[in-house]
Amino acid sequence: MQDSSTITKPTKSRFPRSVPFIIGNEAAERFSFYGMRSILTLFLVKQFFNPTGDAALTEQANAHANKLHHLFVMVAYALPFVGGMIADWFTGKYKLILYVSMVYCVGHLMLALFDGGLSGFELGLLVVAIGAGGIKSCVSANVGDQFDATNQDLLSKVYGWFYFSINAGSMISTVAIPEVYKYFGPKWAFGVPGFLMALATIIFFSGRKRYVKVPPQGVNRNNLVFITWYSLTHQGQRKPGQSFLDVAKDSYNPERVEGVKAVYRVMSVFFFALAFWAVWDQCLSEWTLYAEKMNRVISLGFTSFTVEPGQLSTVNTVFLLAFIPLFNYLIYPWLDKRGLKTTPLRRIGTGLVLTALSFVVIGVIHNDIMHGGTPSIWWQVLAFMILSAAEVLVSITGLEYAYTHSPKSMKSTMTGIWFLVVSFGNLITALVNGLIEDGGWWARNLKGANYEWFFVAFICVFLVAFLIVSPRLKERNYITDPYLDNQGLADINNL
Incomplete structure (x- = not known):
């Protein structure tokens, strides 16, 4: 013993x-x-x-x-x-x-x-x-x-x-x-x-x-920027059968080159998330202006209080905290068991539909306000609920997709690129508002609820393009197939 x-x-x-x-x-x-x-x-x-x-x-x-x-x-x-x-x-x-x-x-x-x-x-x-x-x-x-x-x-x-x-x-x-x-x-x-x-x-x-x-760690040349620039400037050295980025394998770590390829594959999915990020932050800007003109009295039977316009975004956090476990532990498994597999691309597509729907609700609210009405703030709560569900489907799924579809060497890069997508989405909205501010065609035609209808149409264009392109997107999951992390080395050995 x-x-x-x-x-x-x-x-x-x-x-x-x-x-x-x-x-x-x-x-x-x-x-x-x-x-x-x-x-x-x-x-x-x-x-x-x-x-x-x-x-x-x-x-x-x-x-x-x-x-x-x-x-x-x-x-x-x-x-x-x-x-x-x-x-x-x-x-x-x-x-x-x-x-x-x-x-x-x-x-x-x-x-x-x-x-x-x-x-x-x-x-x-x-x-x-x-x-x-x-x-x-x-x-x-x-x-x-x-x-x-x-x-x-x-x-x-x-x-x-x-x-x-x-x-x-x-x-x-x-x-x-x-x-x-x-x-x-x-x-x-x-x-x-x-x-x-x-x-x-x-x-x-x-x-x-x-x-x-x-x-x-000092400047690391084996990254997205250096490898992409090298490939752009050395296309004359590309061998028959090589892809655009393969030319960089002669001077850079082949595994990192394969990682950059993965980044660009994921970026093709991120492109469609632009439609979501072009409108999401409006719930903290445009929607606040609408809330000021709405009936913001909340009655709960035994008491009532008035909500300040800037406080409405709090419900987004409440809905997120409720929806994340709801989707992960109930909705996704329930759909999967019935043969409707909730792949990342399907989630993102559904999220874009819900994003457009939330703006339909806001468009109805805005139209009522423009005609002298004071709609109940509960309508904006409804819009927040729909947009929060879209956030779970698009934003959280996008981060998951970036992690699972990029190699270890590129996961931090993908997080930075995801933030850039948020940035470009806000740039689009800023440009539209700048055109309205300057007057002319945009100011005349995007008055009132036409502003929301414009973004509904904007999202729908991205959605249609996504439905056409998504079946053709190649998915390479580095979590379920760890071998892919070494694919770059295998490729260079087989040349």
Whole structure:
């Protein structure tokens, strides 16, 4: 019999001591970002673009505010790709998060100080966008860096808490900041998110001695940008039977070249998500303006209260928290058992249909408002419910598709590209609002609910194209077929 004293008991996994600092930092940062966005469009209209409430200026003032809001989001989501490369190549994640967070705080301070001057306020928006975008690609990766082989089993749990902190921060802020704006004015409404961002920075700095800090790796030439550029400039050397990117295999890691191919395959799916991201952020801008003109009294039998326009986006978080388990554990399995396999491409297509439907509801609301009506705010709640279901089908599925259909060496790149899709979607909406602001054909023909009908048609064009193209898209799942990660080496050996 084995002596019990020699039996080694398995060590129980422990969360790294740095985790509470990262979770706290993320909750406070998301509070600051979504808090200021909840009142941004309404503030721009009332403070700068139509302070007198002139009905003749409504369309152009709203378009100007919406354009500025979407340009802000565009910059914020374009920079994670750049921030990730800077951290990986030059600074490391810790230094980049710390230093850019300080810039982020300065941006919030500028919003509070320059609430009476448009030029200063716009500069503050730019600085906030640089701060939010600069750290976005690093914070979630920094969570993973804290774990090793002894506690990898806790990684999924910590990411659960991480995303809980994101939703908690955004939910609390979208309830609180519109109230602060109503009772204390814009200085406090933009100042409070600034305090929370300063708190986020202090929390992050406080954990400095506990973090695992992965050092920068220097410039890595085996990436999407370098391989694509090399292929573009060396097409004359391409051998018979080689694809566009295969020419780079002579000078770059063949496995990485195959990874870049996978990136472009996934990007062909991401292209159709542009239709979703061109409209999603309107629920935090255009929809807020409509909510102000609706009947916002909520009666619950024993009590009633009035919802502030910027608070409506809170229901998006509520619906998401309900829909994610509903779809994953009930709807998808139920459909799969009945032979209607819920593949990623089918989910995305269905999500685009629901996105268009949510804008049909908003179009009906807008039309009623334009004809002097005051529709119930419950109609906008319905639109949020449909759009939240679309978000589960398009956004979450898109991230899953990016992870499963790209090799290990390209997973971070795919996350950055997904953020770029969000950025380009907001750019499209900003351009449309810019054309309305400038007058002419767009201003005449996109008045009132025609604005929503335009985007319904826009989504439908993408949907029809998706139905034509999706059956022809080649799917290569790197999770179910790990051999694909070595396919590049096999290909080069067979040449």
